[in-house]
């Protein structure tokens with residue numbers, strides 16, 4: 419099992435992008451750096467003359483990155499962990515597989531801390547391949563973002579790396595490698611950031627990691643990637659194509675929701691035949707923190723016999739809304755409250771739009787038989803959460819402001835699904851998307867393909883713009899087939915940040931680009 423990045427990933431873009439703004443005034447500092455206009459004239463050419471007005475990328479080690487980190491509110495508490503990435507044999511519940519995991523556990527042991535704490539994690543790489551850790555959803559310092567080749571080097575086999583950063587916002591997050599398709603092995607774990615002034619009342623809490631599983635049961639993630647590069651989309655994909663995306667009430671993400679046939683779906687690393695149990699008492703309020711850690715599978719989630727009060731989307735609070743079921747795209751998280759009934763209830767995550775048996779846990783408040791694997795509670799067909807149902811809690815609302823800059827990302831399938839592009843280019847050949855610190859930026863994602871893409875922005879929690887769910891803070895959002903979706907972000911975290919599809923295979927087949935702070 420090997421894994422390596424498939425596209426060249428320059429540490430810094432070599433050429434500053436052509437400015438999209440009118441040329442800004444040349445500062446004295448820049449004139450000095452450039453050695454004066456005479457040099458320019460001598461070097462000649464309008465193109466060069468124009469390029470001096472273009473800014474240059476704010477790298478992960480830039481003073482602006484350090485200054486932003488120094489300004490973050492901190493509690494003074496330091497949370498220290500060591501994290502060993504290594505081959506492991508894990509028990510899925512009667513079935514044992516060889517995979518890669520953190521600390522031999524699936525999912526890896528949760529890290530729990532409080533907003534404002536500093537996290538110090540030493541990653542030891544005992545894998546036979548380079549790796550990294552990306553802290554999904556956190557507005558952290560750019561040089562700790564763990565994007566091998568962009569924000570730091572790969573961590574070589576046998577080497578270690580010290581991650582160290584202040585965690586600013588409470589919420590449900592997770593971490594995983596940002597190298598190849600390692601996300602589709604067991605390398606993932608939850609990161610829960612508690613709110614020092616938690617407004618939510620609940621009696622107990624469970625973190626549920628939903629995951630599509632092939633490693634050791636079916637083809638390896640690298641074999642799947644190789645097949646997709648050679649052959650493109652699956653038959654399911656071809657069916658979806660002829661129906662032009664096919665978004666309707668029965669297919670809220672369209673008719674083609676994935677390319678991989680997974681042998682199993684897990685909740686907290688367990689097969690539905692050997693589920694984990696959430697124990698409670700009738701009438702108690704249980705907070706469930708849901709994380710879709712899958713590589714290629716959106717999940718429809720429900721708890722038999724219970725309604726869900728949705729309280730957080732991607733870690734940030736929303737105005738509470740009650741539904742029967744919700745869909746999590748890959749990388750999305752929701753926190754929900756349920757008031758426990760009396761009995762043993764199926765907690766299910768079924769692959770959206772596919773016929774595979776789903777994952778399951780059990781909510782138990784009384785003795786009695788556990789629900790059968792494959793249970794399909796009626797709630798799955800009840801009221802489904804839509805983005806339009808969401809609104810941000812007042813405390814996390816982005817102040818209204820017109821965008822200073824608008825950027826478009828055109829998402830496309832090329833060559834029958836052998837390649838996925840943003841703005842016509844695969845990662846490595848991409849044109850970075852320039853922003854400047856302090857700007858309000860609107861990103862409009864235009865999906866020209868017949869599959870949905872869960873688009874994720876690193877280092878920022880944007881606000882849904884315009885229509886459905888306006889203002890809701892998120893970091894990962896499902897862009898439906900042949901639709902477009904806009905988000906606004908405040909450019910307050912300088913550096914170089916990935917924007918990509920969280921389908922691990924689409925990302926590795928090119929669907930990644932960079933939000934590039936310039937100064």
Ligand code: C2O
Pocket residue numbers: 552554594596749874876916918920
């Ligand atoms: Cu969860 Cu760039 O990733």
Ligand code: CU
Pocket residue numbers: 870871872919920921924925929
């Ligand atoms: Cu995608």
